[in-house]
Amino acid sequence: MSEELFKTYKDIFDRFTINALWELITQKKLEGLESPIKIGKESNVFSALTKYNERVAVKVYRLNSVDFFQMSKYLEMDPKFRPIKQRVRIVAAWAKREFFNIKKAYEAGVSVPQPIAIKNNVLIIEFIGTKFPEHPTDFPKIKDSCADPEEMYNLLIKDIKKLYQKAKLVHGDLSEFNILERGGVPVIIDLSHSIPSDAPSADELLKRDVEKIVKFFNKKGLKLNVPDVLHYIKKA
Numbered sequence: 139m140s141e142e143l144f145k146t147y148k149d150i151f152d153r154f155t156i157n158a159l160w161e162l163i164t165q166k167k168l169e170g171l172e173s174p175i176k177i178g179k180e181s182n183v184f185s186a187l188t189k190y191n192e193r194v195a196v197k198v199y200r201l202n203s204v205d206f207f208q209m210s211k212y213l214e215m216d217p218k219f220r221p222i223k224q225r226v227r228i229v230a231a232w233a234k235r236e237f238f239n240i241k242k243a244y245e246a247g248v249s250v251p252q253p254i255a256i257k258n259n260v261l262i263i264e265f266i267g268t269k270f271p272e273h274p275t276d277f278p279k280i281k282d283s284c285a286d287p288e289e290m291y292n293l294l295i296k297d298i299k300k301l302y303q304k305a306k307l308v309h310g311d312l313s314e315f316n317i318l319e320r321g322g323v324p325v326i327i328d329l330s331h332s333i334p335s336d337a338p339s340a341d342e343l344l345k346r347d348v349e350k351i352v353k354f355f356n357k358k359g360l361k362l363n364v365p366d367v368l369h370y371i372k373k374a
């Protein structure tokens with residue numbers, strides 16, 4: 139990392155995050171951050187470019203002001219990720235879990251961003267938005283677009299079923315806010331709350347996800363009902 143780049147990052151990130159970014163830059167996963175896409179409570183999302191001018195999304199989990207209780211609760215439901223006391227390690231485990239949830243979904247053929255790299259609290263995934271040299275803009279969420287609700291729903295429900303049956307995951311935070319639209323096709327993002335489909339609360343979370351999706355699409359004129367949709371997802 140150049141002296142100049144380091145100075146810029148030093149004002150924005152803690153040392154732990156700078157180290158992770160430095161390592162990812164050394165590994166040639168990216169050249170440097172481009173611009174902020176969303177500054178959130180738990181994480182900040184940036185666009186970045188690789189040396190081939192491919193745009194990627196960099197999700198940086200914050201070490202401060204994150205909901206640790208919430209994170210620990212989800213980590214406990216997932217036997218592979220036991221609760222860890224240390225703050226830094228909890229955030230890193232949280233980021234890692236999201237990365238591997240995305241990877242599982244991606245490998246099962248669900249429309250999610252391609253996972254690229256993970257280092258501690260920093261995830262690199264495919265950027266769902268404009269390509270270089272255009273200005274970095276993420277594609278709209280379906281809450282703001284969705285010109286053809288029926289077609290969008292048909293694609294989405296197949297993905298939710300694939301996520302459940304093949305990736306064996308329940309999204310856990312699915313709504314019109316966590317689905318981007320790329321050329322009429324849904325791309326599911328934000329798998330940080332996803333849990334294995336055989337976890338004790340999976341049924342409850344799946345029902346909540348389905349309720350939100352049904353509500354959204356029914357407002358758009360579809361006539362869906364929760365039990366039928368749940369049945370479709372769960373039947374082999």
Ligand SMILES: Nc1ncnc2c1ncn2[C@@H]1O[C@H](COP(=O)(O)OP(=O)(O)O)[C@@H](O)[C@H]1O
Binds near residue numbers: 178263265277315
């Ligand atoms: N892969 C991506 N490509 C483009 N934009 C993204 C990508 N991932 C996230 N974003 C943008 O960042 C926002 C926040 O990301 P998200 O993963 O939903 O985190 P959270 O909702 O927990 O803050 C998204 O609503 C979207 O606007």
Ligand SMILES: [Mg+2]
Binds near residue numbers: 315316328
């Ligand atoms: Mg989100």
